[in-house]
Amino acid sequence: FYAVLDGLRREGRTVFFSSHVLSEVERVCDRVAIIRSGRLVALSDIEVLLDRRRRHVEMRFAGDAPALEGVPGVSDVVAQGGSLSCQLEGDVGPFLAAIAHAQVRDLTIEPARLEEAFLEYYEDAAAA
Incomplete structure (x- = not known):
């Protein structure tokens, strides 16, 4: 699974990945969107989002x-x-x-x- 996602990343492809397992999201994604009550409340590179924490x-x-x-x-x-x-x-x-x-x-x-x-x-x- 991770190898497939890493291969797609190297090819420059975009993959929409939805999960409640945030450690997994952190491992495989470059950018993240946080949705609360059906509204987008954050859209950022994971690195930028974590740098502010x-x-x-x-x-x-x-x-x-x-x-x-x-x-x-x-x-x-x-x-x-x-x-x-x-x-x-x-x-x-x-x-x-x-x-x-x-x-x-x-x-x-x-x-x-x-x-x-x-x-x-x-x-x-x-x-x-």
């Missing part, structure tokens, strides 16, 4: 964690001794500059997932 970050430091409050794109900072978790959105440059002089022991940035983006569109509808 927040990613979860976990870090461990040799000493105390650096202060990240106020760093552009960083939110929900929770620091405890040499451990820190936060959310990261957009350009990682300011974040990397803020931790550049710290002794980082471990750094994990979880990539944004299409399912999270999809759920945001539906949560917005529920809140309205």
Whole structure:
């Protein structure tokens, strides 16, 4: 199945693919449309859509964690001794500059997932 879709992609062909298994959509598609209540609410390259999403970050430091409050794109900072978790959105440059002089022991940035983006569109509808 995936080999067929990859072959069609290399040939430059368009395939309309509908699925509720968003990890599968993320794997095989270049662009995605999100439809809510019969209306198109998003149409974007998957990469562009995911770049705008927040990613979860976990870090461990040799000493105390650096202060990240106020760093552009960083939110929900929770620091405890040499451990820190936060959310990261957009350009990682300011974040990397803020931790550049710290002794980082471990750094994990979880990539944004299409399912999270999809759920945001539906949560917005529920809140309205």
